[in-house]
Amino acid sequence: MINSYIFFLLSHCCLELYLNWSQIFQAECYHYLFDAAIKIHQMGLDWSTPNHGPIQKFRGVLGCNGNVKMVVKAGMDNSDNGTGPLPRCIVLDIEGTTTPITFVADVLFPYARDNVGRHFSATYKTAETHDDIKLLRAQVEDDLKQGVDGAVPIPTDDAGKEEVIAALVANVEAMIKADRKITALKQLQGHIWRTGFENNELEGVVYDDVPEALEKWHALGIKVYIYSSGSRLAQRLIFGKTNYGDLRKYLSGFFDTTVGNKKETHSYIEIAESLGVDKPSDILFLTDVFQEAVAAKAAGLEVMISIRPGNAPLPDDHSFKTITSFTEI
Template sequence: MASSPVVALNGAMAGRASRGYLESKAPTKTRILTSELCRRFCTLGWASSSGGSIAVEVRRDSIPRSNRLIAMGRRSGVRKERIMPEYMYGLPANGSIPPLPSPKPYSSKPPRCMSCLPFSTKAQGYLFLFNDALELQHLGPNNLTPNPGLQQTGKGVANYANISTYVKAGALYSDNPTDPLPRCVVLDIEGTTTPISFVTDVLFPYARDNVGRHLSATFETPETRDDIKLLRSQVEDDLKQGVQGAVPIPADEAGNEQVMAALVANVEAMIKADRKITALKQLQGHIWQTGFENNELEGVVFEDVPKALMNWHSLGIKVYIYSSGSRLAQRLIFGKTNYGDLRKYLCGFFDTNVGNKKETQSYIEISESLGVNKPSDVLFLTDVYQEAVAAKDAGLEVLISVRPGNGPLPENHGFKTVSSFLEI
């Protein structure tokens, strides 16, 4: 098999490694596995502080153990639960560095590997710790709580008696080893990623209180003219159907003031009724855009959301948003949150243009647009029972989000529930 040189710690040639081995999927999978184990271990209270020198051997039976690579976290000050696969070195036993981690985005300096020449002896504790985790699937454990009476094994690593998270085929599974990870996750916002109170007490009042100011400032812009056109069409339908709160919108010849007064009255009634209609959501998105740009608004997500998004991203799971709010509004909420910009973990946004969230066809459209082999490759999370039923009827896997402030669910609704994304 062809071989390629590797770079030593000081930049000199230090040995040769199999090109096929370096370029195989095994090193990449091991980096992903290491970052996930670090997060799981830290969550269980088994590890804390930064993740420098955390290591796992790259398993490949065709490679002699003395020649195998070791994936090791760089000394970066990054806490273990935030370690990403790209933060890791690939080291053989002689201390050379075939694959380097990616540089930090805020520094042009290349990453450094500190004090790793005697690696084969210094990191054995970490190596045994994580390699032993790979074997835990044979123990049949049933408790997430580590045994308080830890015993040292002959390898110098603690013996954990009760662990229910284990590793299979390079990915982590919980509780049921036969359930594969989803290829895609589709998330609702209100009551799922974000408190309902943020939407009802912050976003809706902001749009209601600023609709007049927004229309007055942007009345002649193409964007607002398009918003008004959609609202006119919606109000005409509402008047025909006798929708409460709908008032006629005069023609433009009546003057801007009269048109805007009618628009404001209709929008306020739509917001009060919590209408899930495109005309309202599109206008709200444009109003909120001004609020976010002026630092008057900041998106809010639950504490577990950024951790889960990072976790799914590292595992190659694609995450999408499906909300009644416009795609613009969705990007605004996740682009500027109390945990920073989370859009880097999201692959796309769906709104009511794909269909009503309580209709099965909407979820069929989404699963087909995602290009999955079957609808069950998609996991949908929502707090609304009717949405859960519609998604299930379309063949998607469904979990119902139970968050503070969410409405009650029907008795015997038949769906699994989670109160945190970290339970998934």
């Protein structure tokens, strides 16, 4: 193939030499065109095609480790690697999938619990905190009707700031202890964590294989989204300041519990409709939670389960494909 490039380019060079009759231009022409032929071939481009398309549908992607890898575009057949077509979209869970469970359980949750009182005291009169309190009041009222453990009545504003905050703190601590996936708690946690990230008290953590995978998928044109029970604000905070820097440039959007519970099928139907794919199977969903995998599969999504240290065990008879690293995708 490269010989045909060189022959074509050198024939043009000969015409240029005939017209210019200059030894200097002769040397420059040969050097430039020969170098161009080499570079075109190395880039995997074929000058003989109308759009200078990639040879054999491949292109090189520079990974985080500096190695050039041969990959195919989203939606193209990847049968040479035995994995079939690549997904058009990938939706990622956070805890146990991109990020160690220990970071959430041992860093984020304790930070929110230890700072909830301080946060309410400092922001009590702001519109944002007023909205947080309104959501918490509604949730606690429902919890009291349902007999949820740890729920205590929140007095009206007439009772005074300190009494209201004390009741709020008691309820929030109980919610955190029970690891409840409810919007009222997750929205508040996001606002508390924002202070921690802004004050350099918090830094997001991702597994070592995550940044390179995000970079590769981005280069392939695969849209990557996050779906977590944590608020969208919290998600942006975690990926905006990680042990590998700001990874948000590789992400196309964020979904949280406002789209629905992660263990319910309709949530994934809503996500598929929001992403505008031709069919739900164009989306690959990665999670560490079996019930979430079942719900996503019922909605028609492709599903893989992440096996990471500390993740909950799976049923012995599950039928899902599992991975231990994003490099397996």
